[in-house]
Amino acid sequence: MAEKILMKGNEAIAFSAIRNGVDGYFGYPITPQSEVMETLMKEKPWETTGMVVLQAESELSSINMVYGGASCGKKVMTSSSSPGISLMCEGISYIAGAELPCVIVDVMRGGPGLGTIQPSQSDYFQTVKGGGHGDYHSIVIAPASAQDMYDFVDWGFELAFKYRTPVIVLADGIIGQLMEKVELHPMKPRRTAEEILRDAPWATTGKTPGRDRNVITSLSLDANTQEEFNRKLLAKYKAIEANEVKxxxxxxxxxxxxxxxxxxxxxxxxxxxxxxxxxxxxxxxxxxxxxxxxxxxxxxxxxxxxxxxxxxxxxxxxxxxxxxxxxxxxxxxxxxxxxxxxxxxxxxxxxxxxxxxxxx
Amino acid sequence: MMSNEAIAKKKQKYMKEEIIIAGFGGQGVLSMGKIMAYSAIMQDLEVTWMPSYGPEMRGGTANVCVIISDKKISSPIITKYDTAIILNQQSLDKFEERVKPGGLLIYDPSGITREPVRKDIKVCSIDAIEVAAEVGNAKVYNMAVLGAYLKMKESLKMENVVKGLEKSIPARYSDLIQKNREAIEKGMERVKILSESK
The missing domain is CATH 3.40.50.920 (Rossmann fold)
Known part of the structure; x- marks a missing residue:
């Protein structure tokens, strides 16, 4: 039988990242989700799986570190709470525009502005309707238990890589702070360089024999090219809407x-x-x-x-x-x-x- | 999907204990709840542990709501409790009225300035400071209170509480497990029933 451990939703996010082969976590502390990075720092996964954990100087940095890591085909993620997610929105739009996979956890607190540190669900508009600029969607998944927090990290990455799109795990202060029984599934190793070449052929992996140069960008100045790209995104969103409703x-x-x-x-x-x-x-x-x-x-x-x-x-x-x-x-x-x-x-x-x- | 009969059946023999533990930050309120939650897991029960978090935790009151059940727990947010474990006056003022009729209130008399007034609940007291002094470690204060609870309610078994302690205390502090256990046992002996529910 799989091991069942008592943990907070926030801790479950951290353990799940380590156990599901995540390559990097970049974050900046904010209540009510600070235990995510605290747990990662305590567990020191860089000594075991080789996962990078880094406290950036701000949420702007952490989301752009995610942008960089994702460009290389790595499984990278961040977490924050409402005001921090606002700061990340520009980055999320760029990641959507560059068609990159990543997981962003939002443990919502009350707003607007700095608001309160207590639980809230008022970032629905922000995450579901955009947040950043431009015609894009993030896939948004909403956990309701500590077990969901654990499971949704892995599911989030699965969706993110399947569609090359940012996935937001939209939790709230209650689910982050609530302690419950969590069943840990068997460890998944981090992907090897060969596996990244196989699973993310679009990634910037340095000079790689047998393929043209990969370019990661969200810039496209030609109207027709941009429109063509927007329609490509539309087709992707139609596929997500047809296949992924849960x-x-x-x-x-x-x-x-x-x-x-x-x-x-x-x-x-x-x-x-x-x-x-x-x-x-x-x-x-x-x-x-x-x-x-x-x-x-x-x-x-x-x-x-x-x-x-x-x-x-x-x-x-x-x-x-x-x-x-x-x-x-x-x-x-x-x-x-x-x-x-x-x-x-x-x-x-x-x-x-x-x-x-x-x-x- | 369940029919109404299935729901009625689901309600039968359905154990659910909703507990609030409240006191000052530093009294071990949250960790006491955690040990209860761990013990419940050892007993193969479902559990939720929801702390108050926020500005009130700095030097003010802290509380945690623990729900133990043999069925999946829906709402972790509740306003009425089967048991209230009260360690300071502010918490007595806030939570006494929220104990369900026929429920249980356990308090530490050294933390409060007025007696509980409810007559429709069972009221018990535990002098946990005295127990902690006897055991010779102030940190086991909360375990004396837990002992009082275990004596009054049968939802958690002592053997599982010990397993819960072993889970939450690092092995290098194994002497602390013994002291905690001693405090629990003394708490069980010292708890006083002041009034039964009428």
Whole structure:
């Protein structure tokens, strides 16, 4: 049986990086995700797997170190929290423009500005709708447990290399700080130079016999060339939307009321569903696991069967816009959120649900 | 997908213990929760450990919410607790009212200035400072409190707590494991039931 260890979500990110053959981590400390780098520094993977761990002088540097490492076909990543991710957005746009794979972990805290260090989910717009400039998407995956934090690093790299695109693991202060049982999977070694040549033939690997010079750039001054490139990106995004949607449903089969929630909120909603079911109200939950690509078809299907839907988020209401687009008027879509680091309880959600549906 | 009957079945024989441990930073609140969480894993249970984190931790109060269950745990965020373990006055003021009726409140009398007032819960006290002094190590204070909890609730077994201790204390401090164990045992002996729930 695989070993099960008690750890924080943030620690799980670090252990997963070491155990899944990541080549480099570049970061800058910020609450509530500082344990990621703390754990890496404590574990000293440079002495075992050869993984590089470096504290950069700022988030601007760390994302550009990721840009450089990714250009060489290496598995490189960074992590930060909301204000730090804002600083990285220029770099993320360049990485998307240069079609490079990498994993970026955002353990969200309340904003805007420096905001609070407490949990929040208010970077949905920033990560799902862009963040940086230009016509691009990052794949955004939302963990809801320490185990997810562990698993999503590896899954993130798989997606990042498959599509040559940045992948954002969108966590929050709760999932980062929460300690749970984590099952460690067998170690994967770092890729050898030969394996990089095989898996990333586009990478800048120095003078390599048998191929033309590889150029990594996001610059393209000719309008037609740029448009052609944009359309190439579009085809890639269509493929991601067709193949990579992931979600989880809870008691939706006969549900007359459906909650939509991701990350920590999906777990709090699950408890709210249990309370409502005990009262005989047929409630259910859909948890988008991928936020981009968004489970549009599934939400549309549930909107067709439900009397109403409610998006529950630790924000002023961001994902709810996508839920409304997917529901497309088939049923009313409500919203309830908390902000500033305050967190709703299952009972509070039940109360707001009843208010919205005039059920009390 | 589960039918309503399946849910009802799921609820049967379903063990879930929701605990808040609250006191000053430095009293070992978080590490006590961690040892409980480790013990639960040794017992093959599900567990979540959610600390308060933020500006209040600097010299102020610290608390951690531990949920132990034999089923997958959904929400790690809760407002009502089966057990509140209270080590200072601020925490008593905040959490006494949040203990579920019929629940348990354990407190250290040296940390508080007024007695708990609830009559619908079981109230116990543990003089953990005295125990720590007897064991001869201030660091085992929190383990005396844990002992009191273990005596009152049967969710965690002593053998698993010892395994939990071994997991969370490095081998080179093995003498500390013995001292922690001593404090737990003394805590179990010294806990006083002040009132049963009415």
């Amino acid at each position: 979600y989880a449903e809870y008691l939706t089969d006969d549900a007359e009321y459906v909650f939509v929630a991701f990350g920590c909120s999906s777990r709090i909603c699950e408890a709210a569903v249990d309370i409502l079911r005990e009262e005989g109200i047929k409630a259910g939950l859909i948890r988008p696991i991928t936020l981009y690509p968004f489970p549009e078809k599934e939400i549309s299907r549930l909107a067709g069967q439900a009397k109403s839907m409610m998006s529950i988020e630790l924000s002023l209401g961001q994902m709810v816009e996508d839920v409304r687009l997917a529901a497309n008027g088939q049923c009313p879509v409500g919203f309830y959120g908390r902000q500033g680091g305050n967190i709703y309880t299952p009972e509070e959600i039940v109360e707001e649900f009843k208010k919205f549906n005039k059920l009390s």
